[in-house]
Amino acid sequence: MLPSVRNAPIEPSRDETRLMSSAKLGSGIGASFGLIFVLVNTGPLPAAVAVLFRVLGTMAFIAVLIAVVVAGRRPTPAGVDRSTAGGFALGYWLVVAAEVAAIAAGLVVLNGPVHAPQAAVAWIALVVGIRFIVLAVVWKLLFFHGLGAALMLCGVAGLVLASTGSAVSTIDLVGGLLPGAILLGFGLWGATRSGDSPVAKSVP
Numbered sequence: 001m002l003p004s005v006r007n008a009p010i011e012p013s014r015d016e017t018r019l020m021s022s023a024k025l026g027s028g029i030g031a032s033f034g035l036i037f038v039l040v041n042t043g044p045l046p047a048a049v050a051v052l053f054r055v056l057g058t059m060a061f062i063a064v065l066i067a068v069v070v071a072g073r074r075p076t077p078a079g080v081d082r083s084t085a086g087g088f089a090l091g092y093w094l095v096v097a098a099e100v101a102a103i104a105a106g107l108v109v110l111n112g113p114v115h116a117p118q119a120a121v122a123w124i125a126l127v128v129g130i131r132f133i134v135l136a137v138v139w140k141l142l143f144f145h146g147l148g149a150a151l152m153l154c155g156v157a158g159l160v161l162a163s164t165g166s167a168v169s170t171i172d173l174v175g176g177l178l179p180g181a182i183l184l185g186f187g188l189w190g191a192t193r194s195g196d197s198p199v200a201k202s203v204p
Contacts, residue, residue: 024071024191026135026144031064031187033128037180041121044169053177060184067191091138099131118168122158122175125151147186154179
């Protein structure tokens with residue numbers, strides 16, 4: 001009699017493991033940026049509201065970290081090479097280097113010739129959004145396209161507000177606090193979602 005395989009566990013393939021590793025890692029990175037955005041840009045809010053947002057942001061960040069750690073402790077299936085499961089490969093570091101250079105160059109221009117330091121937070125949100133669009137290609141994760149696009153929209157809106165002389169508090173909320181909330185939300189969702197979610201599929 002042949003042994004039953006109906007209840008046998010199905011081990012994820014190399015691509016599926018790479019996808020899960022990249023998604024969880026990206027969620028942690030995104031949540032880190034999100035917490036920084038929230039902590040730095042809640043100043044214009046009333047004190048009680050600012051404290052509430054900071055507490056909620058910190059709790060969301062901790063929840064993401066716990067989900068990422070739990071996922072990282074799960075055993076890697078036999079035959080899967082962790083070195084190919086996304087992560088800090090050359091492509092990632094090239095993206096980071098370009099991001100740092102773009103942010104630095106933009107801040108020099110905004111604080112120098114343009115004389116618009118209030119637009120700095122919006123510029124950073126725009127560059128971070130572009131970073132996630134590129135990572136979506138490098139790590140082949142569809143949901144990073146949506147995250148990157150949302151951040152880019154916030155960044156562009158913040159830059160437009162800055163160029164029209166809007167209040168600094170408004171620019172900080174649109175170009176800083178809102179991107180922070182988006183990053184934390186996407187990070188929490190990405191760290192806790194299932195690997196077979198339609199938007200979690202890797203790009204062919």
